[in-house]
Amino acid sequence: MDKILEVKNLRLYYHTSKGAVRALDDVSFDLYKGETLGLVGESGCGKTTTGVALLKMPSPPGRIEDGSKIILAGRDIMTLSEKEVRKTVRWEQVSMVFQGAMNCLTPVYTIGKQMMETLREHRDMDKKQAEELIKEYLGLVGLPPEVMGRYPHEMSGGMKQRIVIATALFLKPKLVILDEPTTALDVIVQAQIINLLKKLKKTFDLSFIFITHDLSLEAEISDRICVMYAGKIAELGTNQQIYGKQGPMHPYTEKLLQATPLLRKKVESLSYIPGTPPDLIDPPKGCRFHPRCHKVMDKCSQEEPPLLEIEPGHMVACWRCGK
Amino acid sequence: MSINENDVILEIKNLKKHFAPHQSLAQTLTGKNRKVVKAVDGISFAIRRGEIFGLIGESGSGKTTTGKLVMKLIDPTSGSIIFNGEDVTITDKERTQAYRRQVQMIFQDPYASLNPRFKIKDVLEEPLIIHKLPGDHVEHERMIIKALTEVKLNPPEEYMGRFPHMLSGGQRQRIATARTLILNPMMLVADEPVSMIDLSTRAEILHMMKDVQRDLGLTYLYITHDLSTARYFTDRIAVMYLGRIVEMGNADDVIDNPLHPYTKALIDAVPEPVTGKVDIIKELPISGEIPSPANIPPGCRFHTRCPYAKPECSAEAEPELMDVGNGHFHACRRYKEI
Ligand SMILES: Nc1ncnc2c1ncn2[C@@H]1O[C@H](COP(=O)(O)OP(=O)(O)OP(=O)(O)O)[C@@H](O)[C@H]1O
Ligand SMILES: Nc1ncnc2c1ncn2[C@@H]1O[C@H](COP(=O)(O)OP(=O)(O)OP(=O)(O)O)[C@@H](O)[C@H]1O
Ligand code: SF4
Ligand code: SF4
Ligand SMILES: [Mg+2]
Ligand SMILES: [Mg+2]
Numbered sequence: 001m002d003k004i005l006e007v008k009n010l011r012l013y014y015h016t017s018k019g020a021v022r023a024l025d026d027v028s029f030d031l032y033k034g035e036t037l038g039l040v041g042e043s044g045c046g047k048t049t050t051g052v053a054l055l056k057m058p059s060p061p062g063r064i065e066d067g068s069k070i071i072l073a074g075r076d077i078m079t080l081s082e083k084e085v086r087k088t089v090r091w092e093q094v095s096m097v098f099q100g101a102m103n104c105l106t107p108v109y110t111i112g113k114q115m116m117e118t119l120r121e122h123r124d125m126d127k128k129q130a131e132e133l134i135k136e137y138l139g140l141v142g143l144p145p146e147v148m149g150r151y152p153h154e155m156s157g158g159m160k161q162r163i164v165i166a167t168a169l170f171l172k173p174k175l176v177i178l179d180e181p182t183t184a185l186d187v188i189v190q191a192q193i194i195n196l197l198k199k200l201k202k203t204f205d206l207s208f209i210f211i212t213h214d215l216s217l218e219a220e221i222s223d224r225i226c227v228m229y230a231g232k233i234a235e236l237g238t239n240q241q242i243y244g245k246q247g248p249m250h251p252y253t254e255k256l257l258q259a260t261p262l263l264r265k266k267v268e269s270l271s272y273i274p275g276t277p278p279d280l281i282d283p284p285k286g287c288r289f290h291p292r293c294h295k296v297m298d299k300c301s302q303e304e305p306p307l308l309e310i311e312p313g314h315m316v317a318c319w320r321c322g323k
Numbered sequence: 324m325s326i327n328e329n330d331v332i333l334e335i336k337n338l339k340k341h342f343a344p345h346q347s348l349a350q351t352l353t354g355k356n357r358k359v360v361k362a363v364d365g366i367s368f369a370i371r372r373g374e375i376f377g378l379i380g381e382s383g384s385g386k387t388t389t390g391k392l393v394m395k396l397i398d399p400t401s402g403s404i405i406f407n408g409e410d411v412t413i414t415d416k417e418r419t420q421a422y423r424r425q426v427q428m429i430f431q432d433p434y435a436s437l438n439p440r441f442k443i444k445d446v447l448e449e450p451l452i453i454h455k456l457p458g459d460h461v462e463h464e465r466m467i468i469k470a471l472t473e474v475k476l477n478p479p480e481e482y483m484g485r486f487p488h489m490l491s492g493g494q495r496q497r498i499a500t501a502r503t504l505i506l507n508p509m510m511l512v513a514d515e516p517v518s519m520i521d522l523s524t525r526a527e528i529l530h531m532m533k534d535v536q537r538d539l540g541l542t543y544l545y546i547t548h549d550l551s552t553a554r555y556f557t558d559r560i561a562v563m564y565l566g567r568i569v570e571m572g573n574a575d576d577v578i579d580n581p582l583h584p585y586t587k588a589l590i591d592a593v594p595e596p597v598t599g600k601v602d603i604i605k606e607l608p609i610s611g612e613i614p615s616p617a618n619i620p621p622g623c624r625f626h627t628r629c630p631y632a633k634p635e636c637s638a639e640a641e642p643e644l645m646d647v648g649n650g651h652f653h654a655c656r657r658y659k660e661i
Contacts, residue, residue: 043492043521156612157382186381186548191592191607213522216551220594243598259526261551263593266575270555272526276491 004175004207005031005054008069012046012053015061019281023049023062025231028307031175036201036208038222040215040256044277045228047211051096051177054209056085073174091122095168096177099211102160102184105152111163112148118167137166140203141196158189162196169204179211194221215260219243224313227253230277230288233307237314249316251295287319295320331405332372332510332542333393337365338402340388344617358617362388364566365402367644370510375536375543377553377574379589380563383613386546389563390514393544394428395419407509424454427503429513436499437487443498444483447471450506470501473535493524497531504535510542518549529556550593554578559650562586565624566616568644572651582653584608584629584661623656631661 008028014021023046031037039047052058054070056077064070070077077089098104106114115134119125125133135145141162152160161181168176178197182190198221201208210221218225225242227235227250235242235250242248248257258271275292278284284291290300299319307317341364344357363385370376378386391397393404395411403412411422430436437446447467451458458466471479474497487495496516503511513532517525529552536543545557553560554574561571562585570583581587588609609628614620620627622637629636636656644652655661 042523158612187550187589187592188381188607188609189612192610194594195607215522216594216596219596219598239598243596256523257596259523260596261526261529261555262595263551263554263578263590264595267555270526270530272493272530273523274527276493 001032001034003030004033004035004073006069006071007054008071010050010053010068010070011065012049012058012062012068013065014058015063016281021280022283023231023280024053025283027228027231027233029226029233029236031207031209033174033207034201034205035224036210036222038218038225039209039211039228040213040218040225041228041234042213042256042273042277044280046231047213047228048099048179049231050228051179051209051211054094054175054177055090055096056080056082057090091171091173093173094175094177095171095173097164097168097179097181099179100184101164102157105160105163107152109151110148111150111152111155115148115163115167115170119170122171133170134166137170138163140169140200141166156189157185158192161185161189161193165193165196165200169200172204174205175207175209177209177211180213181210182217183212183214190217197221215256227256230283231280232288233315233317234289235314235316235318236307237316241311241314249310249314249321250318251293251320252289255294287317330372331369332374332407333544334369334405335389335393336367336403336405338367338389338392338404339363339365339400340385340392340397341400360615360617361566361619362616363392363399364616364619366561366563366566366568367402368561368568368571370542370544372542373536373540374559375533375545375557377557377560378544378546378563379548379550379553379560381548381589381613383565383616384563385566385616386548386563387514390428390512390544390546394426394512395422420454424506425508426510426512427506427508429500429503429511429516437495439487441486442483443471443485443487443490446487446498447483447502447505450502454506456506466505467501470505473504473538474498474501474531475534476501491524492520493527493531496520496524496528500532500535504539508541510544512544512546514546515548516545517552518547525552532556550578550589562589565613565619567624567641567654568652569625569655570653571644572649576649576651580651582647582651582658583625583655584631585625586653623654631655631657633657 010024010027012024014023039050041047053064058064068078072093077085116130119130134148138145138147143162182193212218222239224238226233229252234252235248248254255273261267261270273292278288286301286303287305290296297319305317305319307315310316310321340362342360342362344359378389380386392399403410444467447470448463451463468479471482476482476497517528547553557574560574560577561568564585570577570586577586578590581590591608608630611628614627622639623641626632626636642654642656644654646652
C-alpha cells in the first residue's frame with residue numbers, strides 16, 4: 001500500500017514564559033492511503049497538537065522543532081515556505097475538523113454566507129458557481145439546500161457538525177484530520193456522523209486521522225490505533241492488535257481499556273489510572289508514564305524505553321515488552 | 324444499608340413542563356401563535372431510597388428539564404412531586420430552601436462550578452454559610468474535613484489550602500461532590516456529571532460517586548445520554564423520548580433485553596472497544612433527528628422514526644407504560660411482534 005503521510009521525529013514545543021512545553025517529542029508514524037489512523041490518549045497528551053502540526057499551523061507559542069519531517073504525498077512540507085503551504089497543502093491536501101468547531105460558527109452570519117467565504121478565499125469563482133458547489137456539498141452530508149439561509153442557533157449539534165465536515169471537504173483534500181468530531185453529540189447523532197464519515201471516505205477516497213479519547217469509538221472506526229502519552233507514542237498497532245483477544249501490550253493502553261465502561265457486559269468495577277499526566281515542561285525522567293504505572297521497575301525511572309516493533313506492525317515503548 | 328422495595332424517596336406523578344412560546348409583537352398582532360414546547364409531557368416514576376436511578380435519552384428528550392423539576396428550579400405545568408412522603412410540588416420559600424439542602428445537584432462542569440479565587444476550604448464553607456448552618460469556624464472545619472474524607476481526598480488538610488487550579492479534573496469533581504455532601508443531602512441529582520471529562524478521570528469519578536453513595540446510603544438521579552456509564556453506574560433506568568418515558572426497568576434487564584424500538588436503537592448506536600466489531604454501528608435502525616417538542620407526532624410519538632411503525636401506531640392513542648413483569652415497563656403497542 002502507498003503511504004500518503006510519513007511523520008518522522010516530529011517535535012513541537014510550546015515556548016512559554018515558564019519554559020518549553022514538550023507537547024510532541026520525537027513522534028514518528030505513517031499513514032497509508034485510504035486508511036483511518038486513530039489517535040487516542042488522555043487530555044493533554046498531544047492529540048490536537050499532532051493534528052495542527054500536520055497543517056504546519058502550530059498555535060502560538062508553538063514551534064515545530066528542527067529535525068522534524070512531515071512527508072506528505074512524497075514531499076517534506078517542513079521544507080516549504082508558508083506561502084507554498086497555504087497554496088498547495090493546507091486545506092488543499094490536508095484539512096482538519098477542529099475540536100469544538102461546530103460551536104465556533106459565527107452566530108451573526110447565515111450558514112451559506114460562512115461557507116461561501118471559506119470557498120471564495122481559496123477558489124476563484126462567482127457567486128452562482130459557489131452556491132451550486134455549496135448545495136452539492138450540503139447534499140453530500142445529508143442536509144437540504146435551505147440550510148444555507150439559516151443561522152447556527154437554528155440548527156442542532158448534528159447539523160452544525162455536518163456543516164463543518166462539508167466545509168473541510170470543499171477543496172478536495174486527500175487527508176482529513178478529525179479532532180473529536182462527535183464528542184459533544186449524543187449517541188444516535190454520533191452514530192449518524194460516523195456513518196456519514198465512512199461514506200464520505202469511500203466517495204472521495206480519503207484517508208483519515210481520527211482523534212478522540214473514546215477507545216470504543218476508535219475501535220469502531222480506525223484501522224490502526226496510535227496511543228499517545230505525554231507527547232509520545234506509547235503503542236501503535238492494528239485494530240486487532242489493540243482490541244483483540246490477547247489485548248494491548250503497553251500498561252497504559254491496558255489501563256485505559258479497563259477504565260472504559262462496556263454496554264453489553266456488566267462490569268462490577270471500573271479501574272482508573274491514579275494521578276494525572278505529567279507537566280510537559282519537566283516530564284519525568286525515563287519512561288514518562290512511570291509515576292503512574294502499575295508495572296513500573298527500577299529501570300523505568302532511569303532510562304527511556306524506545307518505541308520498538310514487537311511483532312509485525314505493532315510498536316510498543318515499554319521496558320516490559322521486550323522481544 | 325438495605326434497600327426496601329417499598330421505601331420510595333421520590334415519586335413523580337404525571338409530571339409535565341410545557342414552556343410558553345416566545346411571542347413577538349408581530350406574531351401576537353397577526354394571531355400567528357407559536358406552539359407550546361412540551362419538554363416534559365407526562366412522566367411518572369418512583370426512586371427508592373438508596374438507589375441509583377438513571378434517566379437516559381438523546382439530546383432534547385427532556386432529561387435536564389426533568390432534573391430541574393426534581394430540583395424545584397422550575398415549576399411544573401401539572402403533576403406532582405412527592406418527596407419522603409410529602410407533596411413538595413408547591414412549597415413556600417422556606418420549604419424550598421430546605422428542600423434544596425435535602426436534594427442537591429452535581430454540575431456537569433467541575434471547572435466552571437468552582438470559584439477560582441476561593442481556596443478549597445472556602446469553596447466548601449460557602450454552602451454552610453448560604454444555608455446558614457449553625458456552628459462556628461471550628462465546627463465548619465470539622466464538617467469540611469469530613470466531606471473531604473468522604474470523597475477520598477486524603478489527607479484532607481493538605482487540600483484545604485489549595486486553589487481549584489492546583490487540582491486535577493478528577494480532584495475538582497471530588498471537591499464539587501464534597502461541596503454537595505457537606506449539607507448532608509438525602510438525594511443527589513447529577514446531570515451528565517462526567518460527559519465533559521477525560522476517560523480515565525471519568526472512571527475515577529464514577530467509582531468515587533458509587534463509593535460515596537454506598538457509604539452514605541444516598542439516592543442518585545443520574546442523567547445522561549451515555550448508556551455505557553449508565554449500565555455500570557445505575558440500578559434502574561428510564562429511557563426518555565420527546566418528553567415521555569418509553570421504557571423503564573432494571574438497568575441490566577433494559578439493556579440486555581430492550582423491549583421498545585427506541586431503546587434498541589440507542590443500544591445499537593453504542594460502539595464497543597472490541598475488535599472485529601468494526602462497523603457495529605452499520606446502518607442505524609432509526610434515521611433523522613428527534614422532532615421538535617413543539618410539534619409532537621400524534622399517536623405513538625416515536626412513529627415518525629420507528630422502523631416497526633404500522634398505521635395504527637399513529638392513528639390510535641399513545642400507548643401507556645405497560646409492565647411485563649419484574650418491574651420492566653415499556654410503551655410500545657407492537658412489542659410482541661418485533
Ligand atoms: N498554545 C499552547 N501554549 C502552551 N501549551 C499548549 C498550547 N496548546 C497546547 N498546549 C499544551 O500542550 C499539551 C498537548 O495539548 P493538546 O491540546 O495537543 O492535547 P490533546 O491531547 O488534544 O488534549 P484534549 O484531549 O484535552 O483535547 C498540553 O500539555 C497542553 O497544555
Ligand atoms: N426554557 C425553555 N424554553 C423553551 N424550550 C425549552 C426550554 N428549556 C428546554 N426547552 C426545550 O425542551 C426540550 C428538552 O430540553 P432538555 O434540556 O430537557 O433536553 P435534554 O434531554 O436534557 O437534552 P441534552 O441531552 O441536549 O441536554 C428541548 O427541545 C429544549 O429546546
Ligand atoms: S517502561 Fe516501565 S513504567 Fe513505562 S510503561 Fe513500561 S513498565 Fe511501565
Ligand atoms: S407503538 Fe408503533 S411506532 Fe411506537 S414504538 Fe411501537 S411499533 Fe414503533
Ligand atoms: Mg485536543
Ligand atoms: Mg440536558
